[in-house]
Amino acid sequence: MQTYDVVVCGAGPAGAMAAAEAARSGLKVALLEKQVLPRHKTCGGGMPMTIQQFLWDLAPEAFVESNVTHMRHTWEFDDPYLGAINPEGVSHQLSLWMVQRSIFDQALAQRAVRAGAELRDGLAVRSLIPEADGVVVRAQGIKTGAEFTAKARYVIGADGANGVVVKATQLRQKRSIAIALEVEHPHTWGTGHADLRPEVVHLEYGAVKQGYAWIFPKGDHLNVGAGLFRPGKLDPRKDPTVRAELQQTICDYLTTMGVAYDRSQLRFHGHPLPTWSGKEPLHEGRILLVGDAAGLVNPLFGDGILHAVKSGHIAGQCLAEDAAQAYTQRIHREFAGNFDAALALAKVFYQWPGICYKYGVKYERSTRLATQLLCDDLHFTEMTERAMNRLKRSVGNHFFPAWNES
Template identity: 50%
Template sequence: MRHNAHYDAIVVGAGPGGTTAAWELARHGARVALLERRKLPRHKTCGGGMPITVRQLLQIDACHDLAPEAFVEARVRYLRHTFRFASPYLASLNHGPAGEDNPSELELWMVQRSIFDNALAQRAARAGAELRDALTVRRVECADTGPIRITAEGETGTWSATCDFLIGADGANGVVARQVGLRRERAIAIAIEVEAPHRWGEGHEDLRPDVAHLEFGVVQGGYAWVFPKENHLNVGAGCFRPHGQSVHGDQNLRTELRKTILDYLRYLNVPYREEELVFHAHPLPIWNGLDMVQNERANVLLVGDAAGLINPFFGDGIYSAIRSGSIAARAILEGRTTNYTDAIGEAFRANFDGALRFARFFYRWPGFCYRHGVLRPYASRTAVRILAGELTFPDISRRIIRRIRQAMAVERGGPYSRRLRDRQMLE
C-alpha cells in the first residue's frame, strides 16, 4: 500500500481537534489527509462532557451537516456535588443572580467519544478530507527545506505521503510532537473510568439524565464524577496534581482511583459486579504554562491534548481541542503559521494560567473551598460559564479573592486562617 501523494496538510489523529482542523481545511479547498491509527468508530477513554457552546465552535447551526441528535446522549442542567460522599448539594445551571450580564441557557452535552469523534471524522470526509483509519504513523521526516514526509503502516502495508503542513492531533503521547522535538517537558495527570450499565429510574433518586455528579475530597488533588449517558453511567476519578508532579507509573494512585469509582457506585446504589467492570486509564497533559506548539519552520502545528491544552482545574479538553483545531486550520489557510504559538497563547494562556493558580489553591484546601465556594448558590453556573467560554478565571479572580478574605474571617482562628494567604495563593 504505497501512496506517495502530496497534500496541502496531513492531520494525524481523528479526535475533536484533528477532525475540526481537517474539516475546516477541506471545506476551504485544501487537499487534506486525516489519519487515525485505529479503525473508526473506536473507543476513546473520556468522560465525554462538554459545554453546549461547542455548537458555535463546530458551526452546527450554520453548516447543517452535523446534527446534535446524532451524538448527544444526555443534556445536563444540574450538578450534584458532594464532599467525601456527604453534604450533597444539587445546583441548577440556569438559575443565576438577578441582573446577570449573560442570561444564556446553559447545559452540558454528554457524548460517547466513539460516536462523537466518528461523526466529526465523517463530516470532514464529506467536506473532502481523505480519511484513512487503521493507519499508524511511524516516521515524520521534517527537513530544513522541502515538504514533510509521513510514513505509516496499515493492515495492507506501508503508506507514505508528503505535505506542506502537518497537524499533530494525536494526544498526550503523540508521535508527531515526539518526532519533531516539541513538548519534551509535560505535566501528566491521570484519570480512570468505567462505563456502568444503568436503567433510569433505578438507584439513587438524583440519578437522572439531566444531572451530573461531582465528588470532591475523596481524591487528593482531583475529583470524581458520574456522567449520564443513554443507557449507562460514565463513572471516573482523576488526579490532576496541579503542582506539576508526574503520576506516571504510580500504582498506588491507580488503586485509589479504582476504589473511589467503586465507592461512588455503592453510594449511588448502582449494582455492579467488579469482575465485569472494565477500567480505562488515560493520561491528561495538564496545562503547565504556554509551550511551543509549532516547530521552527512553522509547518508542524500541535492541537488539543498534543499541545497540552487540558484545563488544569476542570481537567476537560474537548472544548479546547476543537478550538485549537480551528485556530490551526485558519493559521494555515491565512498564511499565519509563524504566529501559531502566539495565537494559542492569546486564546488560552490567561484563562488557563488563572485556572492553574486556582487549582493549586482549591485542591490543596478542598474542604474550605467546598464550604465557601462550591456550596454558593451560583458557583456551578459560574463554573459552567467558564467551561463554555463565556467567562474566564481572570474575570472572576477579584471576586474569588474577596470571598476568600470573607471566608477566612468567618473561620478566623481555625487552621485555615493561619495557613492561607489569599492573594499570594492566587497570584
C-alpha cells in the first residue's frame, strides 16, 4: 500500500489547485483523475480575469481563447442591449476569459506536477475507507484495470457533485441543483449575426423559465448552452420536460444568431450545477470537499471556476498548516456572506425575470456591475440591497414579496 500525506480525487480546477498548494508546502501529494488528460469537460468555460492572482505562474496566452469585453443581453431573443464591461471613463479595466476546459485543466494539472504532486490520470476512485489515522483510497485504471490502493492522512474530494468522495461521507445530504445543457458548435468569425464577435458574450433571459441561455465565444467555435435555476426548489433533473426545453432553446439561439446547423449532428452535453444553498459542514474527519463537490457554485450566475480555485487554494493551505479542522470555517468566511446575498437576489430574479431584465439588466451600469461581481471586485453583500431598492423604485415598493421573506 502506497502512503501519501494527501490524495486529491479529481483534477479539475479545485483539485489541481489544492494539489499544487499542498505539494508546494512539502507534503507528499497524489492527484487522481478518472479520465486520461487532456479530456473533454462539459462547462461553459468562462471565468473572470482576476483568477490570474491564483495562477500567477501561468501565462494566460496558454489557455485563454477569447478576451470578452462586452455582453449582449436579450429577452426572448429580442429587445437587445449591448453593454460594455469597461464603459467610457472607467480606469480599472476588467474582462472575462473564455477557455476550453480540456486545455485549462491540463495546464493546472501540469502546474501541480511542477509543484511536486504525483499525477495519476486514467485512475477511477472506487471507494474510501476512513480510519483513525487516515483514509484508505482504492482506485482502478479505466483502461488497464490495474488496482491502486493508498493510505493518505487526508483526502480532498474534487470529483464533483456526484463523486465517490462525497458519497463516502455524511456531507451534502441536501443539495440544491441547477442543470445546464450545451453544445460546442464550429464557427467562422465574420459569419452569422453582426454581434457574433470574439469579444462579445451573449446572454438570453426569457427563453428559459427560471433560467438563462448563453453563447460564449471560443477560438474556433461557440459554446451555446442553456441552464435552469430553481433556487430552493426540487432537483430539475427529476422533471422529464427539462432536457427538451433546454435543447430547443439552444437550437432557437443558433437560429436567431444566423448560425447554420444540422440538429441531428448536435451533441448535447448536460451537467449538474450544485449551487450554494447555505452554510453546511464541508469536511468530515480527514476528508475535505472543494469546488462543485462542496456546492460552491454561485446561485445567481451559475459560475464556479473561480470559486473552485479559491476553495482548492484554501484546502491546500489548511493541510499545509495542519489546520484541516478549520477548513469549513475558512470556506464560510470566504463565501457564505456573499453567496447568501446572491441567493436572496436569485430568488427574486428567477421569479420575476422580465421585470428584472427591463429595470435591472438593461440598466446602463449593470454589465459593469455584473462583471465586478464575477471578478470579486464587488460583493453581493455590497450591492444586493441597492439592486432591490432600484427595482422597488421602478415597479413599486410591494411588488417583491419574496425579497421581504428572504
